[in-house]
Amino acid sequence: MTTALRVLDPAIWDDWYGKLLLAFGGVPEAPEEIALWRELTECERSIGMWDGEDLVGTAGLFSFRMTVPGGASVAAAGVTMVSVQPTHRRRGVLRSMMRRQLDDIRAAGEPLAVLTASEPDIYGRFGYGIATQNAYAEIDTDRVRLSVPDGTDAVTLREVAPADGAAACEAVYARLVPTRPGMLERLPGWERLPVLDPPGEREGASPLRCVLAESDGEVTGYARFAVKADWDLAGPKGMVLLRDLDALDPASCAALWRFLFEIDLTSVIRTEGRPVDDPWQHLVSDIRRCQVRLKDRLHVRLVEVGAALEARAYTAPLDVVLEVTDPFCPWNEGRWRLTGDAKGASCARTSDAPDLRLGVRELGAAYLGGVSLDALAGAGRVREAREGALEAASAAFLSTRAPWLPHGF
Ligand SMILES: CC(=O)SCCNC(=O)CCNC(=O)[C@H](O)C(C)(C)COP(=O)(O)OP(=O)(O)OC[C@H]1O[C@@H](n2cnc3c(N)ncnc32)[C@H](O)[C@@H]1OP(=O)(O)O
Numbered sequence: 001m002t003t004a005l006r007v008l009d010p011a012i013w014d015d016w017y018g019k020l021l022l023a024f025g026g027v028p029e030a031p032e033e034i035a036l037w038r039e040l041t042e043c044e045r046s047i048g049m050w051d052g053e054d055l056v057g058t059a060g061l062f063s064f065r066m067t068v069p070g071g072a073s074v075a076a077a078g079v080t081m082v083s084v085q086p087t088h089r090r091r092g093v094l095r096s097m098m099r100r101q102l103d104d105i106r107a108a109g110e111p112l113a114v115l116t117a118s119e120p121d122i123y124g125r126f127g128y129g130i131a132t133q134n135a136y137a138e139i140d141t142d143r144v145r146l147s148v149p150d151g152t153d154a155v156t157l158r159e160v161a162p163a164d165g166a167a168a169c170e171a172v173y174a175r176l177v178p179t180r181p182g183m184l185e186r187l188p189g190w191e192r193l194p195v196l197d198p199p200g201e202r203e204g205a206s207p208l209r210c211v212l213a214e215s216d217g218e219v220t221g222y223a224r225f226a227v228k229a230d231w232d233l234a235g236p237k238g239m240v241l242l243r244d245l246d247a248l249d250p251a252s253c254a255a256l257w258r259f260l261f262e263i264d265l266t267s268v269i270r271t272e273g274r275p276v277d278d279p280w281q282h283l284v285s286d287i288r289r290c291q292v293r294l295k296d297r298l299h300v301r302l303v304e305v306g307a308a309l310e311a312r313a314y315t316a317p318l319d320v321v322l323e324v325t326d327p328f329c330p331w332n333e334g335r336w337r338l339t340g341d342a343k344g345a346s347c348a349r350t351s352d353a354p355d356l357r358l359g360v361r362e363l364g365a366a367y368l369g370g371v372s373l374d375a376l377a378g379a380g381r382v383r384e385a386r387e388g389a390l391e392a393a394s395a396a397f398l399s400t401r402a403p404w405l406p407h408g409f
Contacts, residue, residue: 001051001091005100008046008060013038016048020058023083024118030198037081039189046081047100049093056088059097061105062409065185066114069369069399070313070342071178073185077105077303078409079115098126102303102329111307112300112367116408120296127328128299129365132182132403134273135281138291141240142267145285146258151251155213155220157259162195162210168219169194169210172246173406180275181312181368182298182403193407194224194244204228205241211259213252221247223256227266236265243272244406253279273297275404276370298405300364305332308367309347314340315369318396320389323354324363332360340396355389358382369399 008016017037021029029037041060049057062078079101084093105113117123120130170191177183184190197208205228213221223245229238240260247253257280260269274280276294284290302308305324319339326332337350356373362381365371374394376382384390 001088003056003093003096004050005047005096006050008041008043008048010043012048012055013041013043015055016046016058017041017081019055019085020081020083023058023085030200032198033196033201036189036192036196040187041081045077045104047097049084049097051088054085056085057093057097058083059101061101063110063187064114064409066112067178067181067183067185068312068367069181069315069397069403070344072311072313073178074112074308074311075108075110076112076114076184077101077108077110078184079113080409082115094122095126098328102126102301105303106329106331111302111304111311113303114301115299116297116405117299120299123299123301124361125328126301127326127360127364128301129361129363129367130296130298130371131300131365131368132296132298132370132405133276133294134297134404135271135276135278136273136293136295137269137271139261139269139271139284140267140289141261141269143286144261144289146254146261146283147285148254148258148283149250152254152258155215155252155255157255158212158214160210160212162197162208162224165210165212165222166191166195168212169222169224169246172219172222172248175248176246180401180404181370181399182405184405184407184409202226208243211256213247213255215249215252220249221245221252221256223260225260227263229265236267238263238266238268240266240269242269246406250279254283257283273405275402277402298368298403300367302332302360302363302367303329305336305360305363306347306349309336309338309363310340310345312367313342313344314396315342315398315400316392316396317341318345318393320393321350321352321355322363323357323385324360325358326360329360353385355384355386356382356393357385366397368403369397370403373397
């Protein structure tokens with residue numbers, strides 16, 4: 001096999017994307033979905049692996065900015081559209097593309113790379129750690145009751161066509177981005193993703209619907225959902241398929257959830273991936289009947305350890321020497337002194353004795369503050385070299401608000 005990596009020529013995007021779909025099983029996507037991904041693809045940051053005349057591998061990057069603990073927005077390359085043709089699997093094509101990508105990301109000066117994985121086993125070997133989880137729920141709204149906070153009744157709700165409400169929803173979303181690690185600033189065009197609703201992919205459900213929450217004449221939240229009607233001999237048993245729900249305050253949040261709970265002829269709400277610390281879990285009477293399940297979501301890789309650790313803030317004052325191993329990106333290897341607090345941090349090379357020893361994958365897992373260094377140490381993946389260092393660093397790395405990635409890419 002004689003292979004060559006080339007930057008994607010926009011003229012062959014259809015073939016390139018077709019190869020990606022083939023590697024994912026060959027199921028066609030709706031034309032509007034393909035059109036959106038064509039528009040969003042950054043061709044100059046996308047690559048193809050060629051075996052002679054055959055395109056056998058694809059991979060792309062998005063130029064995201066992601067919120068990190070402390071609220072800063074940091075450049076994070078979003079790894080996407082990775083595929084290798086079944087005829088060429090397990091011969092190192094992915095490894096070559098990962099090499100090229102991480103070198104390119106470093107050259108672009110982005111301290112972080114992020115991705116969502118088709119299978120969680122693939123990317124750890126390249127230094128990606130699982131940094132966030134999504135909570136999925138299936139709530140029995142016949143049995144589960146909601147307790148809402150004061151002020152909920154003052155929130156008014158208004159249903160609008162999703163396209164008509166999109167600008168107001170985007171304004172709410174933009175205000176939330178800095179408040180939670182893992183959220184991505186919208187790049188131009190990405191506002192179309194949450195309202196993408198191809199009729200062929202509804203599987204019997206209604207078109208997407210949108211309800212706005214308003215307080216004092218201002219939009220303070222929204223829910224986008226579909227309803228899948230169903231009946232049996234006992235009567236209606238429809239399902240609410242919740243795509244997203246975001247709110248700026250507790251009353252708006254509760255008002256939206258109460259609305260979803262009370263939709264006539266439905267008895268279940270099925271959510272998309274929600275934050276693990278989503279407030280709704282504290283409004284319900286019976287969390288067991290909500291069937292919450294967790295799934296890995298955002299995988300984070302520190303491309304430049306020093307710059308990445310410096311870019312976030314820390315929940316408690318911190319002064320620690322980290323000894324980092326990183327065989328795939330050896331420029332990160334060695335000892336780093338990290339000092340910081342809630343206002344910011346600095347991180348520089350040092351020859352001082354290490355306090356903690358860990359791999360770059362563990363740093364990626366802990367980076368957004370959702371996975372504790374202590375838990376990783378419990379699995380033997382972080383080792384303490386100075387007594388007390390683990391507890392202090394673990395507390396400082398944690399984020400008050402759980403990190404969350406609201407949408408895939
Ligand atoms: C961010 C995203 O886009 S996620 C989407 C990923 N794409 C898909 O899942 C589509 C279907 N699958 C594929 O296209 C391919 O099987 C890929 C891309 C996952 C792997 O491509 P390959 O070229 O076969 O991988 P490559 O040969 O470079 O393997 C590199 C290493 O990863 C391992 N690996 C590759 N795929 C997998 C997998 N699915 N599960 C576990 N390990 C894997 C290999 O065993 C190898 O390990 P080693 O370094 O210890 O020997």
